[in-house]
Amino acid sequence: MYPSLLAGLMASAATVSAHEFPVLFPRNNTTIGVSGACAELSSQFPSQVLTSTSANYTSERTSYWDVRSDQSPSCIFLPADASEVATAVKVLARNQAEFAVRGGGHMNFPGSNNIDNGVLVALDNLDQLVVDNTTKTIDVGPGTRWVDVYDALEPYGLYCIGGRLKTIGVPGLTLIGGWHYFNNKYGYAMDNVLSYDVVLANGSQVVATHTSDSELFWALKGGGASNFGIVTNFKIQAFEQGLISTTIQNYGEDQVQGYIQAVCDFVESTTGDVAAGAVFSIQYNATTKAVAPSLLGVEQSLISPPPRFSNFTALNSTLSISQLSTTTAWHNQFDTPDQMFRVQFSHRTMKPDADQIIEYFQMWKNAVDEIADVEGLYPTFVLNAAPASAARVAQTNGVGNLWGLDASENWLIFQFSTGWANAADDIRVTSWSQRLITQMHKINQAKGLASEFVYMGDAGEWQDPYAGMDEGNVARAKIIRDAYDPEGVFRFLNYGGFKLPY
Template identity: 55%
Template sequence: MPSKLALVLAAATFASAQNITVANLTTGANCACTELAATYGDLVITSNASTYTAEATDYWDIRADLLPGCIFMPTDADQVAVKILTPPQFPGSNINGGVLLALNNMTTITIAADNSTFDVSPGNRWVDVYEALTPYGLYAIGGRLKTIGVPGLELIGGFHYLINKYGYAMDNVLSYDVVLGNGTQVVVNSTSNPDLFWALKGGANNYGIVTKFTVIALPIPYISTTIQTFNESAVPAFIDATANFAANNPPDIAAGSVISITYNQTTGEIVPSLLGVQEGTESPPSRFANFSAIPSTLALNNVLTPIEWHSQLDPPNQMFRVQFASKTMKPNSTQLYQIYEAWKSALEDVSDVEGLVPTFVMNTMPASAASVAMTNGVGNTWGLDDTQSYIIFQYSTGWANASDDLRMLNWASKMLDYWHLQNQELELASEFVYMGDAGDFQDPFAGFPLENVQKMREIRDVYDPLGTFKRLNWGGFKLGN
């Protein structure tokens, strides 16, 4: 889960008051765990503890399950603060056998007296935030699904339903409290460390550990929601409505969606579905009229509080292995339908894979969402054109067995590369890859403007000159050298 940070300390230890340098990876991990346990007691979970397995596997994707040497669960920023001295010949290991820093105990949410902002600690999930905000008639730009964690979404950019008016999650963060790789705690905002403030907006976990986010609270007590499903015969009209929605979603009405087409391996059924949200109480929400005009198998419209909506949307946890893979393109219904048809046909190539759960996802990126960053005086690292809307087409695939991992990766990557090339030839392609929809074989930073990536690396080297988060924190996407 995003409330955990795989900060690998197999060749070092961390504590707020001391540095320990060791000369062996295995003994380094043991030393780190021993020192942490001596200092923090019950906040350290060792491999023989009854709660170890539950914490080590608290991820929705089974492929993320690894075996750390111990798990440290700090309760505040002082306990997070790290000082790491690692000999260069021992650059660390993966989290197997290392120290997993789990931020689950840091769950404070504080709403400002004027209700304009709130402070949130990194152990929260977005459903916790919405639950805290709803009694005050407030909402926030955060995760669309129930169990998405706060820090992961904020640091990679953050899709929400209402981005066309309010921008991405990162554009709604006003301040960060950050622990740097040398243990220093800094406040990061538009006037304090403004270069790092910009870099954190899409820079992922390359700079430090964020122990508090200050986020804009929106006075939105109610949202109008729609859940619609369709038969396979509706796919052409469904994709046409998706492309139209992507290209024509101006910010006068805040609205957005989760749009997908799912294949059922058991029945062979294809099910297009829409989860739509619009600000306010107009029901059914008018922004989804093109979808509502398609004959459906289900059309459920409601006016709900944010927590009533988000508490329903709980993705499966630890049910299967998962691979994302995505590319970005300009809205074009003809080409998008061809990409879908190719995906559907390619399912025959993996039809024998046990536990196959494939979904074709279409995430829309309205041009106005990028405009928020262009006008807030800060910007973000993505550098998107605010005159162009996009669609991210994603292959989201689940399966049962580790023996099929490589096969499923190759299946998705081959298909993805082919259609991206076709889109390039038609001048429909964007090189942008959203981290939240990316496969582990993809490099999202390669799709950022080159000058932004260079600037991000320079900022990283200023705030983390020893490369703590480059060398020892192997999780997530890295900026490179």
């Protein structure tokens, strides 16, 4: 289907020659391979390899917001720069050692950025932040969080499309797509990356742009963090931004129906003219039975309250705070505390039908009561806007992205975010969430409300994001993967996370 594309890829990736790779089958005993890799890395970088007896080992292996990501690597390697990442990849491939890569630890798919009895490559030290005020760009290392990026940009009067919570990691969010308040005008985080510095599976390094290694450049836009290589630098387009108009609104249960209607009206009326977006969520306490809808809204405006959220400010709120704010002051309010609890996501995508979503909220609330005995239960019903104008950015910027999301419709993602305390409840909570979201999706399919799109960042590990992407795009991404990693280093040794199908 893509013979000319494959030929071009093989020519442009000529440095990725098959003889530089080990033959992965038959494979070494994984324990021997990991032991050999840890020994080699320790020999070359004695102060940068941690084992279970090292002082900082525990803090590194638990540097995650989701407790389910806590695992016990045989060793942790902390490279200082891209060349050391390249050395590590060669060592791992040569020893056929299973490994994981952690940037900011954004993905909460267990095993996506940590590993038991393997090698963890932790990118903490690749934390460069270099602003170019002339081009309005920023070079960002994969060891950074979005709060670091916003702090670096604000003195220049600049801002960019990134995470909505300050502690979200840069690489995970950017490589899977990236929700931000201003997606409707500027597209997703992936649509605002101008280049990627990438360590490939044979340890070589390339800079992928629209004109150089352009197929890899395209594939990294929504293709996930673990299919093509390790990104060691993102060049991100920024834009001028002064104060923003923000609003925080909290409500009681009596406002749920009006709140959901306001969310759907907001999504349906969204265009790319005025940048505006929000975090929409409804908390439910299964013990007290208290229901608490909330809105965190931001608009690219100097009018307060922000006009795009007038339907929300018109509701009877229990808390209402609207003000003009700097970008850093806004983001610095909202954190994702590390190690707070275990977390399970499940979601589906649909047309913004308020009556149907109100019904789903009630179904979800009733279902939460069925697992109310789970210790530390912390359930949230989340809504995320995916407006047509956001998808249209990729269709008109000359690059595109892997999603191929339908830009003829405004979509709404409804999500269960469920926290709990104990590993003993993992299977129960996952099964509960999977059954409930599947039931709702089948109803949507029957009513013609469903999209098959699944956002990688909010998916349960049992969901398949690639099944909902454009079929031709997924086929193209597989060709790119096989051209840049012909021996499958990132498929068979770095096996965590959402992988492209065979």
